[in-house]
Amino acid sequence: MDRDVPQVRHPEGACLEGAAAPIPRSFEDFAVGMRIDLGTWRISAEEIIEFAREFDPQPMHLDPVAGAASLLGGLAASGWHSCCILTRMVDDCFLRNSSVQAGAGINRTRWRRPVLAGDTLDGQTEILHTRVSRTRPELGLVTMIHRLFNQRKELAVEFDGLTMFTRRAGSL
Amino acid sequence: MSTELRFNFGRTVELGSHQFMADEIIAFATKYDPLPFHVDDAAAAKSILGGLCASGWHTCVWWMRLNLAYRQVQEARQESMPGSFPKYGPSPGFRDLRFIRPVYAGDTISYRKTNVCLAPHSHRPGWHVLQMLAEASNESGVKVMEFKPSVLLQLDR
Numbered sequence: 001m002d003r004d005v006p007q008v009r010h011p012e013g014a015c016l017e018g019a020a021a022p023i024p025r026s027f028e029d030f031a032v033g034m035r036i037d038l039g040t041w042r043i044s045a046e047e048i049i050e051f052a053r054e055f056d057p058q059p060m061h062l063d064p065v066a067g068a069a070s071l072l073g074g075l076a077a078s079g080w081h082s083c084c085i086l087t088r089m090v091d092d093c094f095l096r097n098s099s100v101q102a103g104a105g106i107n108r109t110r111w112r113r114p115v116l117a118g119d120t121l122d123g124q125t126e127i128l129h130t131r132v133s134r135t136r137p138e139l140g141l142v143t144m145i146h147r148l149f150n151q152r153k154e155l156a157v158e159f160d161g162l163t164m165f166t167r168r169a170g171s172l
Numbered sequence: 173m174s175t176e177l178r179f180n181f182g183r184t185v186e187l188g189s190h191q192f193m194a195d196e197i198i199a200f201a202t203k204y205d206p207l208p209f210h211v212d213d214a215a216a217a218k219s220i221l222g223g224l225c226a227s228g229w230h231t232c233v234w235w236m237r238l239n240l241a242y243r244q245v246q247e248a249r250q251e252s253m254p255g256s257f258p259k260y261g262p263s264p265g266f267r268d269l270r271f272i273r274p275v276y277a278g279d280t281i282s283y284r285k286t287n288v289c290l291a292p293h294s295h296r297p298g299w300h301v302l303q304m305l306a307e308a309s310n311e312s313g314v315k316v317m318e319f320k321p322s323v324l325l326q327l328d329r
Contacts, residue, residue, distance in 0.1 A: 054233075054237070055233040055234070055236055055237045056233070056236050056237070056240065057237075057240060058240065058260075060262070070261065070262070071261050071262055071296075071324070072262055076262075078236075079262070079263055079265070080229065080232065080233050080236055083229060084203075084204035084205070084229050084233075085204070087204055087205050087227075087229060088203070088204050088205065088206070091205060091206055091207055092206075095207060096206055096207055096208070100207060101219060101220045101221070102209075102219075102220065102221055102271070102274075103228055103271060104270070104271060105228075105268075105269045105270040105271050106266075106269040106319075107267065107268070107269075108265065108266070108267050108268075109265045109266050109267075109269070110264065110265040111262065111263060111264060111265050114262075139220075161269070164220075
């Protein structure tokens with residue numbers, strides 16, 4: 001189950017820009033405009049091919065020669081794979097230790113540039129909007145956009161969606 | 173073969189189904205979405221979802237897998253038909269993904285696709301963008317997920 005991909009993760013408690021800021025854990029901790037640095041993921045040819053074999057077996061995700069001949073210009077990760085990696089980075093950085101209850105959906109996912117084997121990806125989350133649920137006031141809804149940048153600082157992948165968190169006791 | 177005939181705009185096709193077993197849900201989520209309600213039975217039972225359920229990405233990638241399998245069958249059929257068949261390229265993304273109901277361990281999810289429209293790509297000569305609707309339902313016929321994917325393709329080669 002463990003991936004054999006080398007990774008640099010920011011230590012627990014240090015993944016927010018601005019050292020003094022704590023990791024957001026419940027709805028009240030999220031503020032519009034907050035940016036959260038998710039750390040770095042180096043993507044290997046092996047993991048690109050492994051994911052594509054199972055879920056997206058198209059030539060540009062399986063074969064370096066076919067990838068080079070495609071619009072993507074090299075062995076490229078499935079867009080679904082890049083979203084899964086970004087989700088793992090979000091979970092590891094702050095979501096798995098938060099009061100998250102569920103994801104409601106994604107407004108838009110954009111695969112802006114190819115993610116190629118050997119790329120070093122930096123992840124970032126930005127908080128776009130927060131509000132208390134109208135129908136379930138014990139829940140808060142946070143709209144976030146998650147982004148992956150490659151080693152040339154180019155935006156490669158982004159998706160924005162609504163995530164539900166419980167509110168702190170006493171905040172009702 | 174005309175473009176209209178080939179893409180059958182507005183007609184929904186069944187792509188197939190997949191049963192999401194607990195061990196598979198946990199294995200996928202351990203790799204890509206290790207939140208408590210995707211990896212831990214007891215934690216999931218206490219969450220608002222009420223039981224172990226699949227990562228939304230897990231539900232989505234099975235649409236992709238079944239969509240590609242369907243495409244391969246169609247391409248094999250079309251090889252014997254007059255006219256060229258489209259060459260598919262990468263996808264620019266998707267819109268309006270809604271997780272309507274949780275996909276619980278043991279659920280069998282049926283997937284569908286509808287081709288919506290086709291338009292020339294804004295700045296890639298020779299390429300078109302196909303807009304689709306992707307849907308998934310559980311065995312009770314309740315829709316659990318939908319999104320609007322798109323893909324680049326070349327028509328005449």
